[in-house]
Amino acid sequence: MPAPTPLVQTRRLGKYTIHALQAGGQMLDGGAMFGVVPKPLWERKIPADSRNRLPMGMRCLLIEHEHGLVLIDTGAGHKETHRFLDIYGIENEATGHRTMLEAALADVGHRAADISLVINTHYHFDHAGGNTAIEDDGRVVSAFPNARFVVQAGERHYAMHTNERTAASYFPRNWEPIREAGRLDLIEGDVEIVPGIRALVTPGHTPFHQSLLIDGGSEAACFLGDLIPTVHHMPLPWIMGYDVEPLRTLESKRTLLARAMEERWLLVFEHDASVAWGYAKHDGKAYYCETARG
Numbered sequence: 001m002p003a004p005t006p007l008v009q010t011r012r013l014g015k016y017t018i019h020a021l022q023a024g025g026q027m028l029d030g031g032a033m034f035g036v037v038p039k040p041l042w043e044r045k046i047p048a049d050s051r052n053r054l055p056m057g058m059r060c061l062l063i064e065h066e067h068g069l070v071l072i073d074t075g076a077g078h079k080e081t082h083r084f085l086d087i088y089g090i091e092n093e094a095t096g097h098r099t100m101l102e103a104a105l106a107d108v109g110h111r112a113a114d115i116s117l118v119i120n121t122h123y124h125f126d127h128a129g130g131n132t133a134i135e136d137d138g139r140v141v142s143a144f145p146n147a148r149f150v151v152q153a154g155e156r157h158y159a160m161h162t163n164e165r166t167a168a169s170y171f172p173r174n175w176e177p178i179r180e181a182g183r184l185d186l187i188e189g190d191v192e193i194v195p196g197i198r199a200l201v202t203p204g205h206t207p208f209h210q211s212l213l214i215d216g217g218s219e220a221a222c223f224l225g226d227l228i229p230t231v232h233h234m235p236l237p238w239i240m241g242y243d244v245e246p247l248r249t250l251e252s253k254r255t256l257l258a259r260a261m262e263e264r265w266l267l268v269f270e271h272d273a274s275v276a277w278g279y280a281k282h283d284g285k286a287y288y289c290e291t292a293r294g
Contacts, residue, residue: 006022007021007022007100007103007104007107008020008021008022008104008107008108009276009277010108011277011292011293012216013214013216013219013220013221013266014215014216014217014218014219014220015216015217015218016063016064016065016196016214016216017063017064018061018062018063018064018214018221019061019062019064019104019108020059020060020061020268020276020277021059021060021061021062021101021104021105021108022057022058022059022060022100022101022104023058023059023060023073023074023075023076023092023099023100023101023104023130024057024058024075024076024090024091024092024093024099024100024101025055025056025057025058025089025090025091025092025273026055026056026057026058026076026088026089026090026091026126027049027051027053027054027055027056027088027089028053028054028056028088028089029052029053029054030042030043030046030048030052030053030054031052031241032240032241032242033054033056033229033230033240033241033242034232034233034238034240034241035238035239035240035241035243035246036237036239036241037237037238042232042238045232046230046232053089055273056229056230056271056272056273057270057271057272057273057274058073058075058076058092058126058127058270058271059073059268059269059270059271059272059276060072060073060074060075060101060104060130060270061073061212061214061223061268062105062108062110063197063214065117065194065196065197066195067116067117067194067195068115068116068117069110069114069115069116069117070115070116070117070118070119070194070197071115071117071118071119071144071147072118072119072120072121072212072223073119073120073121073127073128073130073223073225073270074101074118074120074127074128074129074130074131074143074144075092075099075100075101075126075127075129075130076088076090076092076125076126076129076130077092077099077125077129077130077131077132077133077143077174078092078093078098078099078130078133078134079129079132079133079134079140079173079174080125080129088126090126098133099130101130112143112144112145113144113145113146114146115144115146115147116146116147116148117147117148117149117150117193117194118131118144118147118148118149118150119149119150119151119193119197119199119212120149120150120151120155120175121209121210121211121212121223121225121226121270122151122152122155122159122205122206122208122209122210122225122226123151123155123156123159123170123174123175124169124170124206124226125169125170125171125174127225127226127270128174128175129171129174130143131143131144131149131174131175131178132173132174132175132177132178139177140173140177141177141181142177142178142181142183147183148183148184148185149175149178149183149184149185150184150185150186150187150193150199151175151184151186151187151210152186152187152188152189152199152201152208152209152210153186153187153188153208154188154207154208155206155207155208155209155210156175156179156184156186157208158206158207158208159172159175160172165244166244169242187199189201193212196214196215196216196217197212197213197214197215198212198213198215199211199212199213200212200213200222200256202224202225202227202252202256203245203248203249203252204227204239204243204244204245204246204247204248204249204250204251204252204253205225205226205227205240205242205243205244205249206226206244207244207245207248209225209226209227210225211223211224211225211227211256212225213265219264219266220263220264220265220266221265221266221267221268221277222256222260222265222266222267222268223268223270224256224267224268224269224270225270226240226242226243226270226271227249227252227253227256228253228256228257228267228269229269229270229271229272230269230271230272230273230275231269231272231275231278231288231289231291232272234257234280234286234287234288234289235286235287235288236250236253236254236257236286236287237250239253257280257287260279260280261279261280261281261282261287264279265279265280266278266279266292267279267280267289269289275289275291277291277292278290278291278292279292
């Protein structure tokens with residue numbers, strides 16, 4: 001699968017400049033991506049390949065903040081085996097860089113060492129795998145050596161106590177080296193992480209999944225994570241089979257989308273292969289996305 005494009009999309013958000021950075025592409029099972037929605041319906045939106053997989057992005061968000069560069073999510077990283085990469089159709093290597101995320105950062109004039117804060121929506125491998133990297137001597141260390149990392153305390157606890165269903169998504173090497181280095185900050189609930197960036201707990205995909213609200217003063221944006229992974233998941237019942245508590249996802253979506261439409265938030269889609277952002281609209285029957293330029 002060709003990697004999603006473009007690699008970088010940039011726009012103003014009030015007083016901030018924000019960059020949507022593609023950390024690579026992946027191919028995920030259509031049934032898993034759309035849960036109980038029948039294939040004849042979702043396949044009209046995204047055609048599947050011969051293995052019933054759909055092209056997905058791994059979009060991260062970089063915010064030029066007054067307290068330093070803030071990065072939300074980090075993609076899959078480069079620590080996994082070739083077999084693992086094939087199963088999930090991950091393509092995230094870039095010429096001259098270990099990962100496509102590093103290439104995207106370079107495109108906007110930055111390096112991993114420039115990042116001051118990394119916020120994870122949750123700890124699944126395609127959102128937190130890029131938190132850490134393997135050194136030449138085999139050590140796993142922070143991929144962002146000068147950054148502090150933030151996640152919900154409940155998410156870390158959930159990630160450290162997996163079961164037969166969740167273990168395939170959580171790899172402690174993606175966050176434990178950061179905790180051991182004393183660079184992990186755990187938060188609880190809807191809190192302001194730094195001025196203008198607030199955690200919104202949006203449970204369902206995982207019990208402590210969080211979305212991030214960025215308030216630029218004259219305009220606000222919400223990084224949705226896996227609450228609404230693509231524009232095709234805007235209708236309330238279009239929920240991923242990956243979600244461990246789908247009925248909680250339903251209520252999280254209902255609450256967030258009503259507020260997003262009322263306050264005209266720019267919605268940022270993490271897994272959509274082509275659409276980075278847009279606005280919530282409702283046609284009297286269902287929510288949909290009005291795409292935005294930039």
